[in-house]
Amino acid sequence: MKTLEEVLNDWEAVIGLEIHTELTTLKTKMFCGCKLEFGAEPNTHVCPVCLGLPGALPVPNKAAIQSIVLAGLATNCDIEKHSMFYRKNYMYPDMAKNFQTTQGPVAFCMRGHLDLAVDGKAAGERHGLDSLEPGDAVENIERTDDGYVAHVGITRIHMEEDAGKMIHIGGDEGRIAGATHSLVDYNRAGTPLIELVTEPDLRTPEEARLFMQKLRQIFLALNISDCSMEEGSMRCDGNISLRRRGATKLGVKTELKNLNSFKSLHDGLQYEICRQAQVLEEGGQIYQETRHWDPSQKRTIVMRVKETADDYRLFPEPDLAPYDLTDEFIENVREKLPELPDQKAARYQRDFGLSAYDANHLVEHRFTVGFFESGITEITGITPEQVRAAEKGEAALPKLSKETRKRLEKLAKPLANLTLNDVSAYVNANPDVDLAQSPLTPKRAIELVELLADDVISSKQAKEVFQAVLDEDKDPNAIVEERGMKQVSDTGALEAVVDEVLAAHPDKVEQYRGGKTGLLGFFVGQCMKATRGQGNPKLLNQLIAKKLG
Ligand code: ADP
Numbered sequence: 271m272k273t274l275e276e277v278l279n280d281w282e283a284v285i286g287l288e289i290h291t292e293l294t295t296l297k298t299k300m301f302c303g304c305k306l307e308f309g310a311e312p313n314t315h316v317c318p319v320c321l322g323l324p325g326a327l328p329v330p331n332k333a334a335i336q337s338i339v340l341a342g343l344a345t346n347c348d349i350e351k352h353s354m355f356y357r358k359n360y361m362y363p364d365m366a367k368n369f370q371t372t373q374g375p376v377a378f379c380m381r382g383h384l385d386l387a388v389d390g391k392a393a394g395e396r397h398g399l400d401s402l403e404p405g406d407a408v409e410n411i412e413r414t415d416d417g418y419v420a421h422v423g424i425t426r427i428h429m430e431e432d433a434g435k436m437i438h439i440g441g442d443e444g445r446i447a448g449a450t451h452s453l454v455d456y457n458r459a460g461t462p463l464i465e466l467v468t469e470p471d472l473r474t475p476e477e478a479r480l481f482m483q484k485l486r487q488i489f490l491a492l493n494i495s496d497c498s499m500e501e502g503s504m505r506c507d508g509n510i511s512l513r514r515r516g517a518t519k520l521g522v523k524t525e526l527k528n529l530n531s532f533k534s535l536h537d538g539l540q541y542e543i544c545r546q547a548q549v550l551e552e553g554g555q556i557y558q559e560t561r562h563w564d565p566s567q568k569r570t571i572v573m574r575v576k577e578t579a580d581d582y583r584l585f586p587e588p589d590l591a592p593y594d595l596t597d598e599f600i601e602n603v604r605e606k607l608p609e610l611p612d613q614k615a616a617r618y619q620r621d622f623g624l625s626a627y628d629a630n631h632l633v634e635h636r637f638t639v640g641f642f643e644s645g646i647t648e649i650t651g652i653t654p655e656q657v658r659a660a661e662k663g664e665a666a667l668p669k670l671s672k673e674t675r676k677r678l679e680k681l682a683k684p685l686a687n688l689t690l691n692d693v694s695a696y697v698n699a700n701p702d703v704d705l706a707q708s709p710l711t712p713k714r715a716i717e718l719v720e721l722l723a724d725d726v727i728s729s730k731q732a733k734e735v736f737q738a739v740l741d742e743d744k745d746p747n748a749i750v751e752e753r754g755m756k757q758v759s760d761t762g763a764l765e766a767v768v769d770e771v772l773a774a775h776p777d778k779v780e781q782y783r784g785g786k787t788g789l790l791g792f793f794v795g796q797c798m799k800a801t802r803g804q805g806n807p808k809l810l811n812q813l814i815a816k817k818l819g
Pocket residue numbers: 284285286287288467468469470471509510511520521522523
């Protein structure tokens with residue numbers, strides 16, 4: 271098969287996502303009072319409503335409707351004041367009612383969008399970026415310095431309920447193929463679920479991955495779900511088709527299931543794009559079908575040929591009245607909106623002078639936000655809660671002294687670097703670590719970045735101190751002292767070293783003066799050796815150049 275890059279030279283990939291999120295932070299199910307609890311004893315949270323026993327009547331969960339309206343407002347959707355529930359009929363043992371209660375053509379949230387900042391390696395998948403200048407806009411993207419921003423339309427977010435869980439026994443990896451029998455757990459049946467559907471606006475697997483990641487950050491900020499891709503509380507189906515570059519008509523799509531991690535989402539889409547290209551280039555045809563991504567075999571396999579909407583006999587739910595939302599309800603929900611990742615990134619740029627790149631990457635993960643913000647609090651004494659209250663106009667922010675402002679200016683950027691490089695690498699290598707409980711307290715983090723910013727230690731030494739703080743549970747200052755690591759930035763002391771080195775190499779000094787200025791590096795190297803690696807290289811460079819100039 272061709273590589274993704276080769277395929278995307280000739281073909282345009284068109285991707286749309288359908289993302290299901292269980293509202294796990296709610297207490298009860300969508301249409302009954304059964305408790306929501308992951309991992310409970312099977313079939314202990316069930317009642318006549320979620321089992322669909324005759325005569326049982328559903329009542330919508332108002333807190334769930336608040337959550338979906340929050341999701342809609344946070345993703346720039348129009349909130350529809352009049353919508354209805356429908357029955358989507360299907361017969362499968364995971365749904366005892368034999369239908370799923372969902373929404374029809376009009377959902378609570380319609381016509382939203384998110385803007386994705388795509389940069390670095392991720393931007394490399396987008397075809398034709400090299401021919402654009404920063405500021406240029408084509409199709410749904412705008413070129414930036416480090417990549418581009420993609421505008422992604424959201425068709426709708428609708429309210430529905432989850433099905434129960436099937437457990438297949440005797441088959442391969444719990445799959446139905448080869449199973450001897452199946453068990454069903456209805457605890458999950460009736461869990462409030464929101465489904466977000468995007469427009470077919472995504473063009474690369476990286477864009478799809480970033481969309482999912484951004485949406486997850488937003489939903490976590492809203493606290494409407496624990497958004498666990500492993501436990502299945504956030505699930506994504508990818509729809510993909512190809513068309514020749516320059517063509518406008520959409521191709522036939524396939525739908526990919528089992529994209530249950532960010533890596534699977536990316537790799538599954540990448541594989542499917544390459545597979546479709548091969549089929550089409552060999553003169554074959556793509557069938558509208560549902561395929562399963564198998565991460566261990568790295569391929570997709572057909573699950574079923576696509577059913578059409580008609581098969582579901584969608585009709586208005588006779589047991590639920592059309593739902594009306596008042597302006598007051600919507601405004602009350604709007605009041606609850608927290609600071610969202612994009613707003614956070616804008617604030618980081620505005621208040622701390624960070625680049626768009628640093629700010630966008632800091633807000634990508636909860637732990638990076640947490641670490642960076644606790645460091646900022648350490649410098650300013652202002653807590654994230656105080657910032658939030660100030661943004662809501664509830665209380666003014668305490669004024670920073672001139673000295674604090676100076677320190678903030680000096681330390682924000684190195685703190686961002688520490689978070690995005692060392693801390694991220696550490697958390698990636700130890701995914702279960704809780705930074706708040708680690709020896710790297712905010713106080714120590716700031717001590718460390720201050721040592722670096724003040725040129726007391728080099729960036730190489732800072733990496734050593736970082737590791738030592740974690741390993742030995744000591745303060746950076748103590749580690750630097752103990753290991754005699756201090757970078758020598760005392761001009762007088764360094765000057766003496768420079769004089770010594772120059773005196774020891776009169777021939778090289780002559781050559782340098784004769785035009786061989788490349789020897790500067792040699793002199794710096796000799797001085798570093800003389801200071802056992804502790805001389806401040808920047809300062810040494812300047813001193814040597816001055817003495818020889
Ligand atoms: P279906 O009827 O199969 O459910 P929808 O029109 O409801 O299809 O779209 C489902 C998802 O597939 C949406 O995210 C949409 O953007 C995407 N989609 C629709 N048509 C295409 C296509 N030709 N190629 C890729 N994605 C598509």
